[in-house]
Amino acid sequence: LDDFWRAVARKGRFSPVQRMPWDVAWGNWSIENTPGYLFFDTMSRVFSPYVANPLGLNPLRDVIEQEIDFGNVRACKSMELFISATNVETGQLRVFSDGEIDIDTVMASACLPQLFRAVEIKGVPYWDGGYGGNPALFPFFKSTATEDVLLVQINPVVREGTPKSANEIQNRIDEITFNAGLLREFRSIAFVKELIAAGRLPHGEYRDIRMHRIDADEAFKDLSASSKVNAEWAFLTYLRDLGRTAASDWLEENYDAVGKRPTLD
Structure with a gap:
């Protein structure tokens, strides 16, 4: 888990959305008033990810593929793991478990539609599971x-x-x-x-x-x-x-x- 979050932090170093010096000095962790955040927030309201990110790039996917062995996850029988995503077409919650767990189900469960294209699994588009159950x-x-x-x-x-x-x-x-x-x-x-x-x-x-x-x-x-x-x-x-x-x-x-x-x- 420590390795995973360190990898996320390393990816975050290259993000254009960073705290301003005065936010760092005052211990303010929120970044809604930074130029980078305001720019991307405005862009997300004007352009869909299908226009702004036509290649569907997502740095989180690289981190997850690097840090998680999904073969071991699927082979684990000592505990149950459930991952949920929202079916874009029906609005219904879809819960994935056991042998269904892979990189796509994880990415679907974390897909915010303002930022990323829907994740398709067997031809069905999915967004973040929080819309159906959080x-x-x-x-x-x-x-x-x-x-x-x-x-x-x-x-x-x-x-x-x-x-x-x-x-x-x-x-x-x-x-x-x-x-x-x-x-x-x-x-x-x-x-x-x-x-x-x-x-x-x-x-x-x-x-x-x-x-x-x-x-x-x-x-x-x-x-x-x-x-x-x-x-x-x-x-x-x-x-x-x-x-x-x-x-x-x-x-x-x-x-x-x-x-x-x-x-x-």
Whole structure:
């Protein structure tokens, strides 16, 4: 994992989207006011990736092909891996697993249509899976035996205040859009739990899912969506350390609840 993110950071050195010196001095990780970001943001609203990037170049693909042995991934039987993408034609979520996992399924799951051409798999175009589920939880209920699900959430559900600038409005629209599918699944889980508790559904046939969540909403509230294209190694290690702290805090507070009760309401 360290090798992967170091490779991403090396690719990021050549990006025209970089923080300004005063942002570095003030510790501001967001880059929405930098000339490079403003230029590419404007271009993405005017030109589609089919015009602006006719060769379909994507530096992330090179990194993934270099760092991940998909043969080993497909051969692994000790754990289940699910990767989701959104079918562009139907709008339905497609979940890939087991022998389907390869470079194309990974790239499809991370394909933002404003930046990259749709990834075609067996003639079907796909975009980022976040449009259909971010993440999709139902594979855990259908394809595994667990009743505990731990969600690591990177998009804040709650962001206080009304966005006023064009960037803030678009950022919040993106967060709401990408969280919508997850919130629907939360409501479905809560509904099934209520029916099981009321004796209207047999627990043997329907699982009483215990949801848990690790998040860093307080730390993320000062980061705009533009920070997602910041590939500086210093920023990546900042996020890594945030994640470790959030995970440690969650384990200290909630570890004893695993297998017994949900910690996410």
